[in-house]
Amino acid sequence: MTRIPAADRRSALVRAALRVVADRGVAQATTRAIVAEAGMSLASFHYAFQSRDELMVELIRHVVDEEATAVLPEAPIEDADGRGERESLRQILRAGLQRYADHVSGDPLREKAMLELTQYALRSPELHHLAVAQYERYHSLAAEALDTAARQSGSVWLHPVGEVARLLVSLTDGLTIAWLVDRDDSATAKLLDVTADSVAALGRPA
Amino acid sequence: MTRIPAADRRSALVRAALRVVADRGVAQATTRAIVAEAGMSLASFHYAFQSRDELMVELIRHVVDEEATAVLPEAPIEDADGRGERESLRQILRAGLQRYADHVSGDPLREKAMLELTQYALRSPELHHLAVAQYERYHSLAAEALDTAARQSGSVWLHPVGEVARLLVSLTDGLTIAWLVDRDDSATAKLLDVTADSVAALGRPA
DNA sequence: TCAATAGTGGGGCAGTTGACCCAGTGCACA
DNA sequence: TGTGCACTGGGTCAACTGCCCCACTATTGA
Incomplete structure (x- = not known):
């Protein structure tokens, strides 16, 4: 005991x-x-x-917290003095996407769980706000990463960064689902290339 | 009786x-x-x-079939003789995205159900192949639509159309989830603008 | 017209579920 | 050292689940 x-x-x-x-x-x-x-x-x-529901609330809170810290710390370290080699916006985006894809393929079940928990939250009035908070966090994380990428590459975004961020989050969500379904690594790799191209087209040199 | x-x-x-x-x-x-x-x-x-599982199989088959026919018939009608006004690739994409978004917001619960059923299929070895077939169909539908859009606008894609198609499907999946979570119509509208820009950047005049 | 059969309905069964109860037990603090 | 309370385990409950059975009935076609 x-x-x-x-x-x-x-x-x-x-x-x-x-x-x-x-x-x-x-x-x-x-x-x-x-x-x-x-x-x-x-x-x-x-x-x-008190109940299973109470655990589920705590569980969703927990995974949201974790997800936020799981991808962010791997974000590219910014040059302190800016004298380093400047990567292109596209290169930075491509590298970031690769990190995300690796994160997903590193623990597919976890990612599947995340999606399921979001759906679960979406079905319950009491939990819905947790899903909203989750996506708000995703969006601001993405915005932050995009800001950094622009700064590092000496670019500016042609749209408000928040809008590009929503695009990026939608993309990562979507590619996660597609990969979870068909596990097609080569298609995903090519998708990352295309994605980097298309998102990079939303910025231009400052 | x-x-x-x-x-x-x-x-x-x-x-x-x-x-x-x-x-x-x-x-x-x-x-x-x-x-x-x-x-x-x-x-x-x-x-x-015979069993509830048998119904679920049939149900998934049914929604996959329906989804395929639900979005496609609304696809832009191609000019038979090509003498009509040529829309830009971006305009065509934007209009197509709008149609999809309307389709989603027209029946949000249905879309939520689709996502849940995909997850459900993903959890069952016997049903997994249905999810794969579902996404294969999505991808080929998207490829078809992209082909049409390129032809209508006199453009060519800079990447194989299948790769752009996967991007498009990922995008629509992702924006569906985001909208289901926060129901932010104005953010979605802006997202469609940004999306059209970024995808259109993957094509160029022929 | 009348059997064979496709289809119906209600009741029931065993297994699983979330939740609860309560007598007991070890730990912390006086 | 002892006492109060946080914590434990096992047993139990009602509700719900998928599935089944079987007597019954409408329909079909020979």
């Missing part, structure tokens, strides 16, 4: 739930499945959480 | 199931809910279908 503070159990259960959702899907993420994954008893679950 | 041939019941059940999935989600599409929606008894369900 290992005694664990309720707060610790909460986070352990959230992590276990994420594994279950990734491996088997939201529908199979029953309290029992989660509890088994975490190696706990059912009672511990309901001691830590 | 209205007697209905099993084949008719099958399609009635499939249509009822689609309504239930759209309104309440895949998880709530229980045999009882579907049967209630169709106004039948539970026994009729299992007379028409």
Whole structure:
């Protein structure tokens, strides 16, 4: 009988739930499945959480937080003094897209889980705002990355960066789904090339 | 006791199931809910279908077929003799994107259902190939539309049209999700502008 | 006209689900 | 050291799920 503070159990259960959702899907993420994954008893679950729904809220919050930090830190490091080689906007975009694609293919199940959780949130009035917050964060992250890319390449965007950001997020979402469906790596690689071209066309040298 | 041939019941059940999935989600599409929606008894369900899974297969097949015919017929009619006004590639793309966006906002629940069903298929080994077929069809539909757009505007694509098609499908998928999440019509309108610009940049006058 | 058959309906079954209860147990703090 | 309480485990519950059974009935076609 290992005694664990309720707060610790909460986070352990959230992590276990994420594994279950990734491996088997939201529908199979029953309290029992989660509890088994975490190696706990059912009672511990309901001691830590009032209900399964409460866990789901926490789970979505958790993945949103993680996703935000997962892609961002790998963003290109900006030259402090600007004396380094200047990459073209297209090159920077292409590299960023590659990082994202690697992130996805590095853990496909996680990405599948993210999409499922978004859909799940979209079905529940109480959770909908979490999905909205998730996408607001995506958009601002993308805007930030695009700002950096423009600065690094000495370019300016021909549209408000927020609009380009929405384009970028839509693109990454879409290519994620397409890849999850057909796992066509070579098609995706070419898609990244095309994407970099088309997005880069939205900027011009300053 | 209205007697209905099993084949008719099958399609009635499939249509009822689609309504239930759209309104309440895949998880709530229980045999009882579907049967209630169709106004039948539970026994009729299992007379028409061996199992719920069999219905889901049929349902996915059905929506894939429908989706294909839903967007295509609205595609721009090509000038038979080519003497008409030539629209720019960008204009044609923008108009096509608008049609798609209208299609989505015209029936948001349907689109949500499509996405959920794709995810559902992605979770089942037996259904996965249906999702693959679905996206193959999307891609070829997009390629066809892009070909037409290029011809109509007297342009050529700088990349193989299949690659641009994958970009277009990714884009539409992504913007659908974003809109389903935040329902931001003005952001979407601007996104369509930006998208048309960036995709049009992948073509040049022939 | 009358059997064979396609289709119907209600009741029921076993398995799974989320949630709960409560007697017990180890830990922290006095 | 002891006492209060956070925490545990196992058993239980009602609701819901997909599926099945079987007596019954309308329809068909010989």
